[in-house]
Amino acid sequence: MKHEHHAAPxxxxxxxxxxxxxxxxxxxxxxxxxxxxxGYYAMxxxxxxxxxxxxxxxxxxxxxxxALNLIDRKIFNEYFYRQYAGLTEDRLMTxxxxxxxxxxxxxxxxxxxxxxxxxxxxxxxxxxxxxALDFTMRPLAKHLGADDLIANRMQFVGGKATGKVIPPxxxxxxxxxxxxxxxxxxxxxxxxxxxxxxxxxxYAMLTVVGRPTAVNPDLRLRAIARSYNWPVLDLx
Numbered sequence: 571m572k573h574e575h576h577a578a579p580x581x582x583x584x585x586x587x588x589x590x591x592x593x594x595x596x597x598x599x600x601x602x603x604x605x606x607x608x609g610y611y612a613m614x615x616x617x618x619x620x621x622x623x624x625x626x627x628x629x630x631x632x633x634x635x636x637a638l639n640l641i642d643r644k645i646f647n648e649y650f651y652r653q654y655a656g657l658t659e660d661r662l663m664t665x666x667x668x669x670x671x672x673x674x675x676x677x678x679x680x681x682x683x684x685x686x687x688x689x690x691x692x693x694x695x696x697x698x699x700x701x702a703l704d705f706t707m708r709p710l711a712k713h714l715g716a717d718d719l720i721a722n723r724m725q726f727v728g729g730k731a732t733g734k735v736i737p738p739x740x741x742x743x744x745x746x747x748x749x750x751x752x753x754x755x756x757x758x759x760x761x762x763x764x765x766x767x768x769x770x771x772x773y774a775m776l777t778v779v780g781r782p783t784a785v786n787p788d789l790r791l792r793a794i795a796r797s798y799n800w801p802v803l804d805l806x
Contacts, residue, residue, distance in 0.1 A: 589762035591689035592749050592775065595700040595707065597768035598785045599686075599714070599805070602677040607706045610669045651703075651724065655733030659726045663705055670709035678714075679786070679805035686714050689764060695756070699749060699775065701741045720748050746774035766803075770794060 596603040654662075686696055697718040698711050704721040711719040723736040738744050753760050761780035765772075770790035776782035784795035784802045795802050 587753075587757050587759035587762070589692075589694050589764070590697050590753065590756070590758045591686075591692075591694040591764040591766070592697050592699050592779065593686070593716075593765075594745075594767035594769070594772055594775065594785075595698055595702060595710070597788075598766055599679060599682040599698075600674055600677045600710070601679065601806075602673055603702075606673055606677075607669060607702065610665070610673050651722070651735050652733040654724060654731040657731045659729050659731065662724075662731070666705050667709050669706065670713070674706075674710055675713065678710075681803075681805040683714060685766070685785075685803070685805060686716070690715070694764060695758065697749075697752065699740065699745050701739075718752075720752065742771050743774045745772060746778040749775060749778055767791070776800070 593599055690696060695718065696714070696716045697720060698707060698714075698716045699720045700707055700722075702721055704719060704723050707719055707721045720740060722740050725732045725734045725736050738748065740748060749763075749765070750760065752758070753763065759780075760778060763779040764781040764783065765776050765779040766783045766785045767776055768784070768786040768791065769788055773791075773794065776784070782798075782800050784791050784800055786804055786806055787795055787802060792802065794800075
C-alpha cells in the first residue's frame with residue numbers, strides 16, 4: 571500500500587495586525603492627578619522637616635502648576651517633576667502601593683472598569699498612556715487588568731530622584747508618537763485601535779487612532795468631539 575506524503579502547509583507569516591485600546595489616566599479613568607500623587611509622597615517623606623518643607627512648597631506652587639498645565643503640558647511636566655529631586659527611590663517604591671490604596675483606588679471612576687472590560691471583550695490589548703510616573707501607575711495598571719503601561723520614568727542617581735524625567739516626556743503630541751511606535755512594535759493596527767481621553771491636550775493621541783472617544787471631556791475636547799462626531803462618554 572502506497573503512503574501519500576502531503577507537504578505540510580506553509581506557516582502563515584502574514585499575521586493579522588491586532589488592535590489596542592489606549593487610555594489616558596488622570597481625568598479619564600481616575601479623578602485625581604499627578605499633583606495629588608506628589609502631595610502624598612511629600613506628606614510621607616519620612617522626616618518631619620522634609621514633610622513640612624515639601625508640603626509648603628507644593629501649596630505655594632499650586633497656582634504655578636495650574637497655569638503651566640493649561641499653557642503647556644511639557645513645561646508643566648518638566649517643572650513639576652523637579653519637585654521630586656532628593657526623594658529616595660526606596661521610599662517612593664515602598665509608598666506607591668499605599669498611595670494606590672489611599673488616594674488612587676477610591677478615585678477610580680465608577681464605570682472605568684466597565685469600559686476597560688468592554689475593550690478587552692472586543693479583543694483589544696489594554697494600554698494605559700499617562701504623563702504620571704510609572705511607579706505611581708503600576709498598582710493601578712495591575713488593578714484594572716491593563717496589559718501594558720506607557721508612563722514617564724524618573725531618573726534616579728545613587729538611589730535618589732534627580733527631578734528629571736527620562737525622555738521622551740509622555741505628554742500631548744509625544745503620546746501620539748509613542749502610540750504609533752507601540753503599534754509598529756507589537757503589530758497592531760492604528761486604524762482598528764481605540765483611544766480615550768478627557769483633555770483637548772490629547773488631541774494628537776485621539777486623532778492617531780481610527781476610533782477615538784472623548785471621556786469626561788473638558789470644554790475644548792467636547793467641542794472637538796462634536797465637530798468630528800466622536801463618541802462622548804461620562805464615567806463619573
